[in-house]
Amino acid sequence: MTTPNPGVARGLCPAPFFQETLFGDGGFVEGRLCQKISDTLSCCMPCPMTDWAYPDSFQTLSIASGWVAVVSTVCCVFLLLSWIFLPVEKTNRHYMSICLTIGVVFMNLGFVIPLAARPNQCYDAITPNSMKTSSVCAASGTFLILGGWAGVMWVFLRSLSLHLQICWQVVVGRNFMWFSQAVGWGIPAIGIIVALVASGVSFRFGTTCHINHQNSLADLWIPLLVFAGLTIILQFATFGYCIKVYLASLADNAASTEGSGLPSYTQSIRTMTPRQAYRRVRRVIQLQWRGIAIVLIIIVDVIFFSVIFVFQDNTVQAVKDDQSIASGWIACLLTHNADKNKCLVEASALVVKEATVGAVLLLLGINGLWLALLLGRWSMVTGWGELFMNVPNRNKREFVSVDARLDDLKKDTLTPLSPIAKSSLRSPSASRDYTNYYNNLIQQENRIGGNIDGRRTPDYFGQTARYHTPARSFSSPRPPQTVTWDPQEAYVPAVKENVEEEGQSNSHYVNPLGMNRF
Structure with a gap:
C-alpha cells in the first residue's frame, strides 16, 4: 500500500x-x-478532500478539538476514580452518573485515539481508508458511535427517572436500576453492531472516522434522533408539570397547607394539596438540577452533531450524483493552477462552514468538562487530600473492629474457665478484683477507640432504667427483672490474674467485650 x-x-x-x-x-x-x-x-479529487475544501487552519482546529477531548477525558477519569475510591458522602455517586460518564469517555476516545496515533487518512492518492484497512479508523469510529449511543440512552433514562418521580410520584428503585442497565448498554451494543455491519466507518471528515453514507439514516441517525426527541419530550413534559404545580400553589390558600409542613404517610398525589405538591417538586428539582442540565447539554450536542453531519453527508453525496454542482469549483482550480486558497469561496457551497465544523467538534469534546463542573464536588478534592494524607499514618489493621484495636487485648474468643479459676472466682475478693479489672478495660477502650467516625462505644453494662407507669395506662407491665451475673457460668471471659494466682500460665489473653459483638 x-x-x-x-x-x-x-x-x-x-x-x-x-x-x-x-x-x-x-x-x-x-x-x-x-x-x-x-x-x-x-x-x-485528491484525498483527503478536506485539505482542498477548507483552509489550512482546519487542521489546527482538528488538533485543538483533539486536545480538548484529552482534557475532557482526564476530567471523566477523575470523576470515575473519585466514585470508586472515595466514600459516598464525599461524592454522592449514582449509577446513572457513572454510566453517563463512561459513555462520554467512549465518545472522547473517538478523538483522542487519532490524536495519539496520527493515522494516514488515505489508502492511496484518491481513496480514503476504512475500518477494514486501518485499525485506528475502526477504533475511533467504534468509540465515537458507541459513546454517542450511550450518551443518548443514559440521558434518556435519567430524564425518564426524573419524570416518573416528579409527575407520577413513582419511587424508582432496584428494578428500575436493572432495567436501566439492560437498556442503557443493550441498545448501544445492538446499535454499534448494526452500524458497523450495515454501513461501516471511514475517514470522511477529519482524522476521526465517521459512519458511511450507505444505510446510515436507518441504522444510526434516525434511531438516535428518535431517542433524543423522546428525551426532549419528557423534559418539557416535566417542566410543564412543574410550572402547573407552581401556578396552582400560588392560588392555594388552604389552611391545611399553612401548618408545619410535616409529611403525612397518608398523602398521595390525589390527596396532596397544590402547595404541598409544589414543595415536593421543588425539593426534587433542587436535588436533580445538575442532572437536568447535563441532559439538556448532551441532547443539544448530539442533535447538533447529527444534523450537521447528515447535512454534510447529503451534500457530498449530491455532488457525486450531480456533477454540475461542483463545476464552478473545479473550473476555479483548473484556472488558478490548483491553488485551493483562491477557490475557497466556490468550495464553501460543497461543505459545511469551518466555524460550524469547529463548533461541532468542540461541543463533542467538551462534554467531560461539563460533567466535571456539574457532577463534581469540591468534597472530592478534599476527599483525595484526606486519603493521601492518611495513607502513611494508616494502621495496617484498619478494618479490624474497635474492640480489637486495644493493645492489651489480643483475641476476642470466649474461653471456658478452668476448675481452679472457677473456685477462685467464688470468693468475694476475687469477684471485686474482677469487677475492678473489667471496669478498667471499659475505660481503656473508651480512651483508645471510643470515638471512631463520630460513634461512641455503647454502654452495654449501664444501670437498668426504671420503669415509670403512665398516668393513663390501661396495662400492667411487669417491672424489669434484676439481672445478676453468675461467675460459675460455663463460658466467662478468662481472667489472667486469677489464673496466675493458682500458679498456672495462660497465654490466651481474651477480650471480655467480645461477647457484645454481633
Whole structure:
C-alpha cells in the first residue's frame, strides 16, 4: 500500500485531479469523489478532500478539538476514580452518573485515539481508508458511535427517572436500576453492531472516522434522533408539570397547607394539596438540577452533531450524483493552477462552514468538562487530600473492629474457665478484683477507640432504667427483672490474674467485650 507518484498517477487528468483507472480497488472505494469526463476517463479529487475544501487552519482546529477531548477525558477519569475510591458522602455517586460518564469517555476516545496515533487518512492518492484497512479508523469510529449511543440512552433514562418521580410520584428503585442497565448498554451494543455491519466507518471528515453514507439514516441517525426527541419530550413534559404545580400553589390558600409542613404517610398525589405538591417538586428539582442540565447539554450536542453531519453527508453525496454542482469549483482550480486558497469561496457551497465544523467538534469534546463542573464536588478534592494524607499514618489493621484495636487485648474468643479459676472466682475478693479489672478495660477502650467516625462505644453494662407507669395506662407491665451475673457460668471471659494466682500460665489473653459483638 504505497501512494503513487503524482506525476505518473495523474494520467490524462489535469492537476490536481488523478485518473481513476490508474488505481486499484483497495481502501474505501465508495469514498472517492470522482467526476466522469468521458466513457473511458474519470478524474478524482485528491484525498483527503478536506485539505482542498477548507483552509489550512482546519487542521489546527482538528488538533485543538483533539486536545480538548484529552482534557475532557482526564476530567471523566477523575470523576470515575473519585466514585470508586472515595466514600459516598464525599461524592454522592449514582449509577446513572457513572454510566453517563463512561459513555462520554467512549465518545472522547473517538478523538483522542487519532490524536495519539496520527493515522494516514488515505489508502492511496484518491481513496480514503476504512475500518477494514486501518485499525485506528475502526477504533475511533467504534468509540465515537458507541459513546454517542450511550450518551443518548443514559440521558434518556435519567430524564425518564426524573419524570416518573416528579409527575407520577413513582419511587424508582432496584428494578428500575436493572432495567436501566439492560437498556442503557443493550441498545448501544445492538446499535454499534448494526452500524458497523450495515454501513461501516471511514475517514470522511477529519482524522476521526465517521459512519458511511450507505444505510446510515436507518441504522444510526434516525434511531438516535428518535431517542433524543423522546428525551426532549419528557423534559418539557416535566417542566410543564412543574410550572402547573407552581401556578396552582400560588392560588392555594388552604389552611391545611399553612401548618408545619410535616409529611403525612397518608398523602398521595390525589390527596396532596397544590402547595404541598409544589414543595415536593421543588425539593426534587433542587436535588436533580445538575442532572437536568447535563441532559439538556448532551441532547443539544448530539442533535447538533447529527444534523450537521447528515447535512454534510447529503451534500457530498449530491455532488457525486450531480456533477454540475461542483463545476464552478473545479473550473476555479483548473484556472488558478490548483491553488485551493483562491477557490475557497466556490468550495464553501460543497461543505459545511469551518466555524460550524469547529463548533461541532468542540461541543463533542467538551462534554467531560461539563460533567466535571456539574457532577463534581469540591468534597472530592478534599476527599483525595484526606486519603493521601492518611495513607502513611494508616494502621495496617484498619478494618479490624474497635474492640480489637486495644493493645492489651489480643483475641476476642470466649474461653471456658478452668476448675481452679472457677473456685477462685467464688470468693468475694476475687469477684471485686474482677469487677475492678473489667471496669478498667471499659475505660481503656473508651480512651483508645471510643470515638471512631463520630460513634461512641455503647454502654452495654449501664444501670437498668426504671420503669415509670403512665398516668393513663390501661396495662400492667411487669417491672424489669434484676439481672445478676453468675461467675460459675460455663463460658466467662478468662481472667489472667486469677489464673496466675493458682500458679498456672495462660497465654490466651481474651477480650471480655467480645461477647457484645454481633
